[in-house]
Amino acid sequence: MSLVKPTHTGYFFGLSIVTLAERLRAGNVTSVELTQAALDSIERLNPLLNAFVSVDAPVALALARKADALLAQGQDLGPLHGIPVAVKDNIDTFDYVTTYGSAHFDGFQPDHDALCVQRVREAGAVIIGKTLTHEFAYGPTGDRSLQGAARNPWDARCITGGSSAGSAAAVASGMVPLALGTDTGGSIRIPSALCGTVGFKPSFACVPVEGVFPLSSSLDHVGPIANHVEDARLLFEVLAGRACAPAANAQPLRVGWITSGSFGPVDAEVNRQVYQAAQQLFGDALQETDELQTMAAGMKDTLQTLQRAEAFEVHAERMRDAPHTFDPEVRERLEVSREVKGWQYIRAQASQAQYKAAMARLFERYDLLVSPSVPITATEVNAREVRVGEQDIDVRAAVLSHTSAWNLIGLPSISLPVGHVRGMPVGLQVIGAAGEDDRLLQVMSRLFVRG
Amino acid sequence: MSLVKPTHTGYFFGLSIVTLAERLRAGNVTSVELTQAALDSIERLNPLLNAFVSVDAPVALALARKADALLAQGQDLGPLHGIPVAVKDNIDTFDYVTTYGSAHFDGFQPDHDALCVQRVREAGAVIIGKTLTHEFAYGPTGDRSLQGAARNPWDARCITGGSSAGSAAAVASGMVPLALGTDTGGSIRIPSALCGTVGFKPSFACVPVEGVFPLSSSLDHVGPIANHVEDARLLFEVLAGRACAPAANAQPLRVGWITSGSFGPVDAEVNRQVYQAAQQLFGDALQETDELQTMAAGMKDTLQTLQRAEAFEVHAERMRDAPHTFDPEVRERLEVSREVKGWQYIRAQASQAQYKAAMARLFERYDLLVSPSVPITATEVNAREVRVGEQDIDVRAAVLSHTSAWNLIGLPSISLPVGHVRGMPVGLQVIGAAGEDDRLLQVMSRLFVRG
CATH class of the missing domain: 3.90.1300.10 (Amidase signature (AS) domain)
Known part of the structure; x- marks a missing residue:
């Protein structure tokens, strides 16, 4: 499979957070530089793709400076440390307006982070903004929301799929290397498929949904969207609040x-x-x-x-x-x-x-x-x-x-x-x-x- | 509280199964005699009260003979051994027609005992017949069923209350000393109050409902109807499949x-x-x-x-x-x-x-x-x-x-x-x-x- 490129790409296109983490620790790049690269990519691409519905450069850069300072002090919070991450706008964040894609919540500011966001934050990630969700996550196309339609990086006339529309478009286009999505009937996997990212829906109840606006309580899941399976696995560990158990290396037989x-x-x-x-x-x-x-x-x-x-x-x-x-x-x-x-x-x-x-x-x-x-x-x-x-x-x-x-x-x-x-x-x-x-x-x- | 008597009473009126169990073990009475006394009481009172909807003398007497034989061999199955017990007709019994009080199930013969009936049987009780239930247990009056209305032993013009109508009437009148009921909104306690028996609804899910025709799965309970609290307790232990934990003797303070x-x-x-x-x-x-x-x-x-x-x-x-x-x-x-x-x-x-x-x-x-x-x-x-x-x-x-x-x-x-x-x-x-x-x-x- 050759790496065909979408029409416009950002800094993180195809990059693995494993590579980024190595570069950070080798001193080849800082979290502030990664965050600025994300902000620049968003500024350049978002007018076309409408993936992000809310970005706050000063907030993100402050988080990045803190991440750099901690690493400089030898405090390493793990593979997400200093990495820019996007969060779907149906997931509460205390420092970003959270609209759930709906005019009912235009300008709404939650008091608290969702538990999954809190975990991502504690792992040192730089939350760089909120990504477009189909209104109340109740639609698999990603083209109906308070903020309009997200656009597919491979052809901006086309849908991203949804409801985690902006998260998939943001990762696929290289604005960020990693994003959080939610999935009630396919809302992580559908836009991942249509935009060309890796999207993982974990087992039910494996990642807490506290602070995620509910669509359907017996079907809602939270999970990662990434460029690589290993990146998705690393974010999943943080979201689930536990390390993955080591698995045998055997090829699946059936x-x-x-x-x-x-x-x-x-x-x-x-x-x-x-x-x-x-x-x-x-x-x-x-x-x-x-x-x-x-x-x-x-x-x-x-x-x-x-x-x-x-x-x-x-x-x-x-x-x-x-x-x-x-x-x-x-x-x-x-x-x-x-x-x-x-x-x-x-x-x-x-x-x-x-x-x-x-x-x-x-x-x-x-x-x-x-x-x-x-x-x-x-x-x-x-x-x-x-x-x-x-x-x-x-x-x-x-x-x-x-x-x-x-x-x-x-x-x-x-x-x-x-x-x-x-x-x-x-x-x-x-x-x-x-x-x-x-x-x-x-x-x-x-x-x-x-x- | 003086023991006022209903208009007509049977052999077991006011009797405790503790007393009956002592008499059985002292050789003063046999299970066959108790069973025959129940059958005679039913024959005499049931035309007035319509408490039992199905009785089978040969089946009951065979169970009683078996109970007597076991006791004679020194096999004592506990306080219910040899005691005639009535079962509400919304609870499956393999040896009695079970109608759930409904024309939909006229003549219906279940393949298996309900789990609670199985436990009562294994405790040596003599199941003497099925008692009238309000149709599908969906009514608290006990006067609407395939078999008509049950009648209150204290005034046969009046309702027993329901839906465990026949079980309460059978115990209150002294046809049997003990009966099984079910309770979804009060169906054990209501007829117990209106007929003058002790009726106990256990904690939810304490007694298994397998083989009991459902009314409302999150509210259905099975429990005992008796003359005395101690009798209800003894039947409850059998129904729940466990002995009660010893409790302190203290008077409740609040x-x-x-x-x-x-x-x-x-x-x-x-x-x-x-x-x-x-x-x-x-x-x-x-x-x-x-x-x-x-x-x-x-x-x-x-x-x-x-x-x-x-x-x-x-x-x-x-x-x-x-x-x-x-x-x-x-x-x-x-x-x-x-x-x-x-x-x-x-x-x-x-x-x-x-x-x-x-x-x-x-x-x-x-x-x-x-x-x-x-x-x-x-x-x-x-x-x-x-x-x-x-x-x-x-x-x-x-x-x-x-x-x-x-x-x-x-x-x-x-x-x-x-x-x-x-x-x-x-x-x-x-x-x-x-x-x-x-x-x-x-x-x-x-x-x-x-x-």
């Missing part, structure tokens, strides 16, 4: 390629490119598994019922008092969400438990499952239909189709950038067994070397 | 009398009688607490939301396919239940957690809380309004008003027969702190001696 079409239509070129990448990574371990086909529709319905009821619960008073302060598309989703019945929600909870059990049985026969992260490449901003093969399908349903099941099951799942189709990035999704976050990250960090 | 009216209107005579009984039992430890007043309405709404959504989930397909097979009153409740929204159910779950926390704080200042179990005496069968003071109130709302909060909170709660008002029994409800089932039973077994 990798299930989920039969194409199990989760809905897939663009033929995307499918070919992703399958080829999977073959290169896993060789003979790759075998086809058609066992998801019978479960896919039921898992989608179950997730939708849980998500709708939980999402409306969060917004009930706002929908009553100020419905027109929502983006019309988000409001329409909430209106549908209002109608889920209590008994249907209870059924969905029971179904979720059954699907989790079924998936645990499937993972007795596979080490990993793989599929495209997203079955298409990025569509144009505001487009809502896309032709896949012979069918016109809904863009939002399409981009969510391959990721959301793993929110329902709560399994660790990573999207890897495995090349381009028609000039736009495509992602390979690799799913691990329950609780096997460390193993998934370590195995993929070893196997997946970015071209 | 007993909170819940300010009358906190949970709705109370008949003045009932209030006087119950308060007087509480004074006799607790003396100076009794003090008034008005802290429930502000929570009562919210707790009721929360319980109702949980119960409705969960109840409809159980019956969704029956309501779609055969709505007219339900009793019209139960169907009407289910129609209302269908309309609870998912987001409201989620809110109610959150409220339940908050009320549990508030109640835990309250119990830091009290050992026990007490109130009337039911604010009125038994009304006439099919009556749906009752005058309390100056108000006409709904009978079903009235009988549930003082018990249902303790299902929401999941606290152990017992109804004690503390005399009569206008010739009909009234009950004192005593509520213990979370998980303090053993202490509540042991303290009340010592303090409360039936007149």
Whole structure:
């Protein structure tokens, strides 16, 4: 996989924080210089990409100076020390306005950091700003928010995917080397696939969601977006508040390629490119598994019922008092969400438990499952239909189709950038067994070397 | 408290299973004789009271013969060995038809015993038949079921209360000394209060509900109905599958009398009688607490939301396919239940957690809380309004008003027969702190001696 470049790139394009950390410690660069490089890249690229919705140079440079001073005193806080990091704008920060992408929270200033942000701060990272989220994270396209649409670094006419739209665009374009995202149905993995970054959704409840604006409490996850798996792993350790357990170096022996079409239509070129990448990574371990086909529709319905009821619960008073302060598309989703019945929600909870059990049985026969992260490449901003093969399908349903099941099951799942189709990035999704976050990250960090 | 007698009584009226167990082991009576006495009492009284919906003399006598044979061989299974016990007809029994009080299950024969029945059987009890339940246990009056209305032993024109209608009537009248009931909003304690038995709702999840037809999974409880607290305690140990921990003999020092009216209107005579009984039992430890007043309405709404959504989930397909097979009153409740929204159910779950926390704080200042179990005496069968003071109130709302909060909170709660008002029994409800089932039973077994 050769390193094709997006139309415009920033300082951190393709860089690993492992390299940056070495340079910092060798005295070849300072955190202030890295932070200034990030600020310069943002200044240059953000007018085009709309990835950052809030940046504060003095705040960031003050953090960087502190990081440099600590390192000079021999106080090394670890691999994130002095590294510029972006935070999705649905995650609370005490020093940045946090809008959740919504006019309801225009200018809102939280009192406290989210717990995950606090951990990132304690690890010495320089929080450089907040990145665009689809309004209330309730949309997978990243083109509806208080601040408008984020733009894809590979073609600014196109969506980034969402809802962690700005985080993926910021890392993909090289404005920052690392960002925090959230993922309720694919919101880390979708923009990672469409923008060409590594995006990791950990196991459910592995990273605390305190201080993250809820979308759907039984499906919400926080995770890293990065250029490299190893970088994602290092940020994950900080977010989870623990070191990864060392994993055996063994090649995964049983990798299930989920039969194409199990989760809905897939663009033929995307499918070919992703399958080829999977073959290169896993060789003979790759075998086809058609066992998801019978479960896919039921898992989608179950997730939708849980998500709708939980999402409306969060917004009930706002929908009553100020419905027109929502983006019309988000409001329409909430209106549908209002109608889920209590008994249907209870059924969905029971179904979720059954699907989790079924998936645990499937993972007795596979080490990993793989599929495209997203079955298409990025569509144009505001487009809502896309032709896949012979069918016109809904863009939002399409981009969510391959990721959301793993929110329902709560399994660790990573999207890897495995090349381009028609000039736009495509992602390979690799799913691990329950609780096997460390193993998934370590195995993929070893196997997946970015071209 | 003098032992007033109901109009007609059976062999076991007022008897303790402790006494019966002594007689059995002294060779003064056999299990076959006790079982035959129960069968004779049922034959005589059941045409009037409609407490039992299914009795099988040969099955019961075979169990009794086996119990006698085991005792003769020196195999003593404990205090329930050889004792006739009745089981509410919403609890599965492999050897008795189990209708759940509904025409949907007319003639239904479960494959297996409920886990609680299995435990009672393994303790050597003689299961003598099934007792009337309000249809699907979804009603607190006990006068709507496939088998009609149960009748109050003290006045057969009146309701028993429900939904464990037949179990309370069977014990109160002396057909059996012990019965199993279930309680989702008061279904053990209400008929116990209205019929004059001891009825105990354990802490939530203390007794397994496997094999019990669900009404509302987050509120359902299984528990004993008996003549004496000690008998209830002995059956509870079997149901819970563990011996009670020994409790200190100390008198409770801080007993909170819940300010009358906190949970709705109370008949003045009932209030006087119950308060007087509480004074006799607790003396100076009794003090008034008005802290429930502000929570009562919210707790009721929360319980109702949980119960409705969960109840409809159980019956969704029956309501779609055969709505007219339900009793019209139960169907009407289910129609209302269908309309609870998912987001409201989620809110109610959150409220339940908050009320549990508030109640835990309250119990830091009290050992026990007490109130009337039911604010009125038994009304006439099919009556749906009752005058309390100056108000006409709904009978079903009235009988549930003082018990249902303790299902929401999941606290152990017992109804004690503390005399009569206008010739009909009234009950004192005593509520213990979370998980303090053993202490509540042991303290009340010592303090409360039936007149």
